[in-house]
Amino acid sequence: VDIEGTVLIQCDSQYVVNGYNEWIAGWAAKNFTKKGGLAHAVAWRRIHELKTSLGTRVKVEWVKAHSNSG
Secondary structure: OOOOOOEEEEEOOHHHHHHHHHHHHHHHHOOOOOOOOOOOHHHHHHHHHHHHHHHHHEEEEEOOOOOOOO
């Protein structure tokens, strides 16, 4: 948590990072469905609820796996 109260989540999964940062709004607009199905739709729906309530206080960034950055 930084001085402004922002939480940084580092993840080595580009699917999770892109899902949170880029794709989640589109999935929400389509009621968490997509052609071929959306893996973990229930989890993404809950994450969207949390993201909506927390706004910009959470940042998610990609890190290389096993980079020992933390």
